[in-house]
Amino acid sequence: NAGVTQxxxxxxxxxxxxxxxxxxxxxxxNSMYWYRQDPGMGLRLIYYxxxxxxxxxxxxxxxxxxxxxxKREFSLRLESAAPSQTSVYxxxxxxxxxxxxxxxxxxxxxx
Amino acid sequence: xxxxxxxxxxxxxxxxxNATMNxxxxxxxxxxxxxxQNSGRGLVHLILIRSNEREKHSGRLRVTxxxxxxxxxxxITASRAADTASYFCxxxxxxxxxxxxxxxxxxxxP
Numbered sequence: 054n055a056g057v058t059q060x061x062x063x064x065x066x067x068x069x070x071x072x073x074x075x076x077x078x079x080x081x082x083n084s085m086y087w088y089r090q091d092p093g094m095g096l097r098l099i100y101y102x103x104x105x106x107x108x109x110x111x112x113x114x115x116x117x118x119x120x121x122x123x124k125r126e127f128s129l130r131l132e133s134a135a136p137s138q139t140s141v142y143x144x145x146x147x148x149x150x151x152x153x154x155x156x157x158x159x160x161x162x163x164x
Numbered sequence: 165x166x167x168x169x170x171x172x173x174x175x176x177x178x179x180x181x182n183a184t185m186n187x188x189x190x191x192x193x194x195x196x197x198x199x200x201q202n203s204g205r206g207l208v209h210l211i212l213i214r215s216n217e218r219e220k221h222s223g224r225l226r227v228t229x230x231x232x233x234x235x236x237x238x239x240i241t242a243s244r245a246a247d248t249a250s251y252f253c254x255x256x257x258x259x260x261x262x263x264x265x266x267x268x269x270x271x272x273x274p
Contacts, residue, residue: 057206084260095168095252095264096207103259111261143206150194150260155206 054079057156059144065162066134074129074159076144082154084147085127087111087119089140090158096143102127134163168196168253168265176271183240185268187253188233196229196236197254197262207252210238243272 060075078085083104088096088111098111100119108119116138118130127146131138139162145153171186189196195214199207213220213229213236220227226239240247250269254262 086261088264093266095266096262098257098261098263101259101261109259112257145207147260150256151212152197152209153207153262155208157206158204 056080057144057146057154059142059156059159061159062157063160065164066131067164068135070134071130071132072134072161073131074142074144074161075126076128076156077126078144078146078154079125080146080148080154081124082146082148083124084149085121086145086147086153087117087127087129088143088145089113090143091140099129099142131161134161136163139163168255168263170251170253170265170268172268173266174269174271176273177243179244179272179274181243181272183243183247183270183272185238185251185270187236187238187265189236189253189255190234191255192231193255195256198225198227198236198238199252199254199264201250201252201267203249210251240270243270245272245274248272 057078086101087099102108102121105124142159144156147153168189197212198210201207224241229236250267252267257263
């Protein structure tokens with residue numbers, strides 16, 4: 054089992070460019086999440102999907118969109134990247150309210 | 165807003181010593197979780213304690229929960245260099261999503 058996988062691992066964008074971060078899990082979990090982590094900070098929730106076909110905003114959704122493509126995949130899209138979106142992005146999945154399993158992260162720099 | 169706040173922000177100890185870190189939170193909870201993050205990596209779940217539990221053990225980890233004080237502590241006994249990492253407490257935000265504190269950075273030196 055690969056667990057939670059994320060692509061790409063690293064990305065550099067120019068201001069205004071767009072990109073999609075991909076996330077997939079093979080644990081048959083219903084719930085998936087996107088968090089961002091800034092230096093010296095904990096993780097902040099961007100969007101989440103409680104189950105296939107549903108998505109909801111988290112604490113910091115502005116500038117992002119998500120798609121729950123199927124039960125396995127949950128993508129995060131930056132339509133017009135800004136320097137304030139420079140961060141490390143983590144995808145996670147869980148079955149209910151218990152343990153969340155995290156991917157290795159995507160390091161994004163917006164110039 | 166961050167519900168959990170870990171204390172201290174940084175902790176440096178020698179191998180073999182015990183490490184204690186604390187977490188305070190603001191609202192009532194169903195459970196509280198602790199995660200570890202090695203430098204540059206994703207978070208790894210360590211332990212979950214439910215609101216009706218006062219203490220829980222897992223290997224060298226001991227977690228306590230005091231709901232009256234809205235606080236939890238994580239004790240790592242006989243620390244090893246491999247325990248060097250950041251440790252986060254997490255409580256429910258909404259619909260299973262988690263609210264993380266800023267973490268305690270633990271350095272264990274040989």
